[in-house]
Amino acid sequence: MFQIPRGTRDFASEEMQKRNYVEGLMRKTFQSFGYREVQTPTFENLELFTAKSGDTIIEELYSFKDKSERDLALRPELTAPVIRFYVEKLQMEPKPLKLFYFGNCYRYDRPQKGRYREFKQAGCEIIGTDTPEAYAELIALAYEILKNAGLKNIKLNIGNLTILSSLFASLKLSKDQQKYLTPLIDKSMFDDVQKALEDFGIAKSISEDFVQMLQNSDIKQLMKYMKDDENIKNEMAKQEEIMKLLKDSFKIKNCQLKMSIVRGLDYYTGVVFEIEAPSLGAEKQLCGGGAYELVKLFGGNQTPTAGFAIGFDRTLLALETENYKFPTFKLDVYVIPVNQEMVPKSLEIVQTLREQAINVDIDLLRRGIGKSLKYASSISSKRAIIVGPKELESQSVTIRDMKTGEQKTVKIKDIVEFLK
């Protein structure tokens, strides 16, 4: 027996219904924000990903060679491919460009609970604007997508890497010291941050203020603390405006400043954000994004870019954790020819119903009425149509309500009307 590759999944029809349903809701929200869908290939030239993330990413990639011995890789994420697409073909389009996408991504991880080697992401990029309203709208979009997908319990945290860098700069830390601190900050291990700063010889009063600012959620306080830092005055005002627009114009209440969001410090710049579903525990992050720089690195003309990625699989998990009621697919009608001679006429009826966009299945195993009714029930058909010789004489069939068991004789020409 052959087995599915480790870390990947098969989706049965119940799961696919849920996935298509959620994807449809997400697509609608993207479109309502004026975003337009694009798609890029499943694999790219390997150098696209090493250019963005450095050579260390190779270990996490599925890579192989093409016929000209060029190195290719299954995409680990979708921003690099979409920006490659933009630089290669879309630079002349009117700005801002609002692009969204769904796509499977691939990572060569050790499989763990809730982490797969093939996983699905939804995401978007906005290219060509860096106004506060552009960033506020982008962040609101991420929030609305998850809300409209049906999630009740989500939290939006907003940070800023330009401001965080300035905070770091005030401590005069070495690169290595910063590198040691960032994962601790990212994991909100503030006691350890405090301890490390003391080990680095930072005065206690300064390190305590720093750690307090990392945990502070009041932007006014932060502005006061950093008031002498001329470099980030504008960035600070922008951050304040973004958060004001999110609260007042987009009416997002559970949105908080969180200066300890680190993400990729080399790649992101300015505002960053994360959305989490607290119900998921340790793996609670559903979405991450912000402003970043990639266009120039990929050979395009400098222009501002921002975007986010939503973990599709984790969003579904969060919906299930919240006991979300997904709509279930029900077959409208199951047709049962009582004997072999009834088959041609039965198929003719089936064909007529299907032309009216009615979902119809038919016994294809010549099972007889009893077994067929049982099967109709097992696949949750709403009704059964029984085609027998006696009824057929008067151009009629028997229609059975599978829930109540009620049966009625209906003229063939009236079936469509009867079903509606």
Add this chain to the structure above:
Amino acid sequence: MFQIPRGTRDFASEEMQKRNYVEGLMRKTFQSFGYREVQTPTFENLELFTAKSGDTIIEELYSFKDKSERDLALRPELTAPVIRFYVEKLQMEPKPLKLFYFGNCYRYDRPQKGRYREFKQAGCEIIGTDTPEAYAELIALAYEILKNAGLKNIKLNIGNLTILSSLFASLKLSKDQQKYLTPLIDKSMFDDVQKALEDFGIAKSISEDFVQMLQNSDIKQLMKYMKDDENIKNEMAKQEEIMKLLKDSFKIKNCQLKMSIVRGLDYYTGVVFEIEAPSLGAEKQLCGGGAYELVKLFGGNQTPTAGFAIGFDRTLLALETENYKFPTFKLDVYVIPVNQEMVPKSLEIVQTLREQAINVDIDLLRRGIGKSLKYASSISSKRAIIVGPKELESQSVTIRDMKTGEQKTVKIKDIVEFLK
């Protein structure tokens, strides 16, 4: 500048709209036939494909190794993965199982016009029945999918590999001789078949009858010719019944017997079929399928299986060749704040409209009215809403019809009503 991998494609939003639209129509038709959607991983263990198609397929595959040095391959087609899924997890489900899917597939071809290294297929499998009505319904499904997708000019050809094998047997050819003939038959090069048979030393009267039968579209004639062949009596009757059901019950008129359909002789068995779009010239085949045997080879319990695959990209090409009018996406409203102070209120209006499932975009570049109206027009917005200080005083905005240029002052609370 980074480039897209050779033989792959980026899809811009206009293309994605078409693709999503056609996929949606196809999905509806699959569902109306009682089929249910499934999905398998993008890659499988390499041996799955070599088991099905032999080692020669390796040259056409993108393959690579996983962390345990196991050989994986990007799927070149979807039947093997779906049958692997069935054998691994679905054998206990009530029969027949009707499964459909969409998925990208990968082939290491030299790229040519209309052939890509990453391409999309739609397809299905029916597992657990081999009645004539099951096959007729399967073939009708393929036909209806293409018809409902909007194609006007398609042709359905039906062959039978059990009968074709019997025709071959009557000539007493060697394996090598058969192997030489099949591609010629597949390409309808009947003069060359005739010539080859003479070279093989077959009597002219016999070879002429054989070649005539390959081109014969009248099943009664074929039955007459093969009347002494007891082995295929049942198969012949079945083939006749399938074709009768397609014509009489499913009302498919342009459906023809075509004994020269060869496909994979090792893999298919019994009825096979192809649907072509003559408008496409040499690359006209849109769909191929039939009954096949794979479950036992994959370690499952013997059960009949049949299915088909539709080339999604080629279907789109055929629609374009027929000048099919795809619906175009239009933005409902483009909102223009006349100055920076209008931004918060404008975003609030935008948010209210989006909650009513209206697709709204807004100027995020502070461009002013003139440029913004030009942009709104470039992205085909139906209307523009201009938010200015004077109108705002009376809780109103200006709504402009982008087609006629007509403008009207509307109270903010009445916008949704006005737009509907």
